Amino acid sequence: MLPLGDLLARAAEPREMLASVVAAAVESLGADGAAVIQVLSSSEGRVVAARSLPSALEEWRGEVDAFDAELGETLLARADGHFDEVCVLPLVSSGDLFGALVLFFRRPNAPTPERLRQCEDVAKLLAMSVGKAYQLEELRSAYEQLRTAREKLERGEKLHALGEMAAGVAHDLKNILNPLSLQLQLMRRLLRREPVGSPALDCVEEMEQVVRRGIDTVERLRAFSRQSPESRVEAVDMNDLVTEALALARPRCGERVELVVDLRAAPRVELEPSEFVAALVNIIVNAIEAIGEHHGTVRVTTGEEGRRAFVRIADDGPGMPPEVQGHVFEPFFTTKGRSGTGLGLAIAFAFAQRHGGEIALVTAVGQGATFTLAFPAVEVEKPPSTRAAPRSHRRGAR
Ligand SMILES: Nc1ncnc2c1ncn2[C@@H]1O[C@H](COP(=O)(O)OP(=O)(O)OP(=O)(O)O)[C@@H](O)[C@H]1O
Ligand SMILES: [Mg+2]
Structure with missing residues (x-):
């Protein structure tokens, strides 16, 4: 077995480190069982790594007032007579307490003061390494966010x-x-x-x-180009507009494509209705065209997710390879030769951005394509404004 310092240096993820430490506590330090308890909130903790523990302890999660002997007693009571002694070693890194290493012993194997000192050293080393690993993880995720923001x-x-x-x-x-x-x-x-x-x-x-x-x-x-003079934002029920878009796109389905619709309750959102309908028609028609001469299904679903209303259009067509997926929202990108202008998804993307929404695409070759448009719910409900009737939809949104 490698020395613990080497193990910690090799383990990239905090979870891996914790697993190495509980294993080392049992195999090298002679504990009969070991766990790492992580702080979840100011008064709650849970086991995130365990070795040689009864299952009631392995899955323990509960109230923690302090990471001290009292916590040890609580855990010992859960051990159902498996152990006789417990030792709680708080894990502190850069002044932050993020949990404790808990070691369990059976009577003949009670720890000597020398062994307890060794255990304390292990806890310090663990705290330092895990603290660094968490910092690294935070750094990684901050960098990822920065990269996405820059691309956007x-x-x-x-x-x-x-x-x-x-x-x-x-x-x-x-x-x-x-x-x-x-x-x-x-x-x-x-x-x-x-x-x-x-x-x-x-x-x-x-x-x-x-x-x-x-x-x-x-x-x-x-x-x-956002110069559309009739651009008027209203608080709308997304399901009404999806129904309009479906009526416009349905004739394109023919015999081959089945349109499956599942509209669920969604909060009202603020959009320019005819542009939204045009964007949806384009996405649905894209899906129908992607299925091409084959038989297939286009599923249109709406609903609420985290105070946002969404509409999802999923087809079981050929999907897209990464080199197509990476360009579909770019203006004038098309794989349809002269019959496509490559503006449909670029317009939908610009529309979503203008309205504080998002458009996401999940696809892979042979696995169809799923487009999701999501918009923030209207916070203060406004009385529905009178809509210009009849509205002109850009039926050219092929
Ligand atoms: N559901 C889909 N399955 C597979 N590929 C798709 C799908 N939707 C879009 N695409 C790809 O994205 C490209 C861009 O779509 P977009 O709607 O922007 O333009 P278009 O459909 O080619 O032309 P138009 O401007 O007439 O809509 C398409 O040419 C096609 O290659
Ligand atoms: Mg299109």
Whole structure:
């Protein structure tokens, strides 16, 4: 067996260290049983590592006034006659008490003062090492948080810059497309006076359709660039909007895709309703398109999680490899060639950010994809404002 100092130095996780120490207490220091009790709150503790203890002690959790002889007596009483003596060694690191090493002995094996001193040294070493390991863990998690925050910020800045560019492009395009659309309408009217079946009429109707699609795309660009003038935030019932989105997306399911809906009570949230519906339609349609020619299921679930309302869209399609997953929220990223603009999820992402919400994706190849949108509950319930009716949803949200 390695010396305890080496064991502690090798164990990276606090849990591993604690397990090594209770093992060493029994195997090297001659205790008949050992436990580490961790402080849970100012008056509660629990066993986090145990060796050679009866099960009632292994799972012990209870009130702790102080990590002293009284705690030892409480634990001894739980041992059901297994042990006769107990020794409680508080674990203190950098002035913080975070638990105690508790050693149990049977009578003929009662510890000598020399052995007790050794045990105290072990407790000090343990306290120091575990304290450092906890600090390291805190540092690791702080670094992780920092990295995520930086990535979020970078993504946000990129979106902002693209948004401004998109606003300019959308503005100019709209100025071109609107008059073109009016001219085409005029032309169609003139051609209708011609003999029935004029080939020019078909041509104009086709051109009108193309222009309409162009205007649709411009609308999506405008939404993405946050310049959408009709953007109005309201306190809404998420389930109402999910129902609207389902009605718009359902015709796309055809025979192959089953839409399973489970709407549960969710708190009201503050959103721009038509943009939310458009984002949902895009995500549901993405799921249907991902299933493609196969048969599959798209599950739409709503509910409450930690004072947030969520909607989850999960499909059992092909899922995404990491190189696709890492880019799906980027504007203009698409794997659909000319039939996709790659704006759907970027718009949904920007929308969630603008409303203090989050959008998360869990996926793996062959395991489908699950998108979850979550928004904070409205704290002070506002009277429902009158909605503009009828609302125009960006049906172009393919
Ligand atoms: N449920 C899904 N399963 C598999 N891949 C998906 C899923 N949802 C999105 N994707 C991937 O993410 C890409 C980006 O989606 P996004 O909605 O932003 O754009 P798009 O659907 O390609 O085009 P559009 O702008 O018309 O929506 C898709 O091209 C596809 O590769
Ligand atoms: Mg899409």
